[in-house]
Amino acid sequence: MFKKIILVLLIGFLAWVYQAARSPPPRICGSPAGPPVTSTRIKLRDGRRLAYKEHGVPKEKAKYKIIFVHGFGCSRHDLAFATSVELGMAEGQGVYFVSFDRPGYGDSDPDPKRTLKSVAMDIEELADQLELGSKFYVIGSSMGGQQVWGCLKYIPHRLSGATLIAPVINYWWPRFPAKISAEAYYQQYPQDQWALRVAHYTPWLTYWWNTQKWFPASSAIAQKPKFSRQDLELISKLRGIKHDRAHVTQRGEFESLHRDLMVGFGSWEFDPMDLKNPFLDNEGSVHLWQGDEDGLVPVTLQRHIAEKLPWIHYHELPGAGHLFSIADGVSEAILKALLLGEKEPVEEITD
16 A cells, blocks of 8 residues: 555656646747737748848848847847947948847747757758858857857858857867866856756756746846846946847747757757868958956856867957947947958957
């Protein structure tokens, strides 16, 4: 009798775990019970829809064509580079710019099989359907920087150049020295250390971990990340700009935020430090920008990447946090470095 009771309790517990770990199905844009479609979208090879937004000069007149990849908890409406292109460089330099909702974000359909490679293929297909030509530039910010690594791996032949802005690090890349990686990992909030462990080792529990009430979830999902002094000052300047979190996650947090954690901190198909320079003839360049006071992405790991991949142009900004790209003049400097090869003293950028 005792064994039977234990068995029933065990079955009940496993059933509870199964139900708690299951994410709700994503909401479908345009369906009777789903959010409305508010964007222009393309239909991808597998039937999914990808939402995008164009900025700058018409692509038919553009000298430079850029695809921007947004970060965690953002969307195609990310403002920093759109404002820079439209008001600063578009007319003078002939810049066309397109941003898109990554799978599961905003108006873009979820991709339950999302990987770094699949997003790179989405980017390539977006470029082809918009007829951007044989080559284009990519810029990725924060979590979007991880997708730029994917482009450098899977579609380097399509790139005119690439920029990574404070790209989020996966602490489990094989070529990171264990000591450096561990030191950087333990600089994160304890709740983030646990959230990343769950995403890496038990991804099937990611939804449960970030929705349960017993332990603190990811600080980024809770919208309380480890911002620097400069980050907080920059945020105060943006209080008049509406950030529509409801639109960003309208498909559901699992296929947007949680899937980001699972892909970004899971086991990658490649190690970025094994990549080779895609521009041996100097017909293009790769840039990595990082603030030395970034509380979300430890600068020590970016320095290690720059040391191991000397063909990357590394720009470290003193006193800058994670959001430095929205500081006055920084977006323009980043674009000029990528498109024109111009360099500006970092002191002038961050002062």
